Amino acid sequence: MLHFIKLRRLKLTERAIKMDLKGFKMEIRKIEGLFISLLLVSFPLVLTAKSSTVYPVPFSPAKGHKNITFSNLPTAATIKILTVDGELVQELRKDDLSSNFQWDVTNKNGEPLASDVYFYVISSDEQKKTGKIVIVR
DSSP states (O other), X not given: OOXXXXXXXXXXXXXXXXXXXXXXXEEEEOOTTEEEEEEXXXXXXXXXXXXXXXXXXXXXXXXXXXXEEEESOOSSEEEEEEETTOOEEEEEEEOSSOSOEEEXXXXXXXXXXXXXXXXXXXXXXXXXXXXXXXXXX
């Protein structure tokens, strides 16, 4: 779950302002006499496969959908897309600092997936999360 904190026109005169909100952290070093507008988006410091979400479901290009987004992913994750028969249609790897991954809804050959129900398996370290994706073309 993302937490949004908005600070408006805050005059910073302290050496540092520190906040710790249930595992969410922010620190601002000494900035004297400055007025700022700040929008801080915080997320848990440790993201796991189980914390991830997938959207939009159902995926429908007729509604303007172009990608399926896997969000709140850990730094290193593998995403497998399988048919209901268990056939692997796509394997995606994420190994950057971003917590999101955009998938263009294609198979291993770059072809768009047909309308159907698919399963995803997100793996990271020793954790796994499975779920369903519905594609409506």
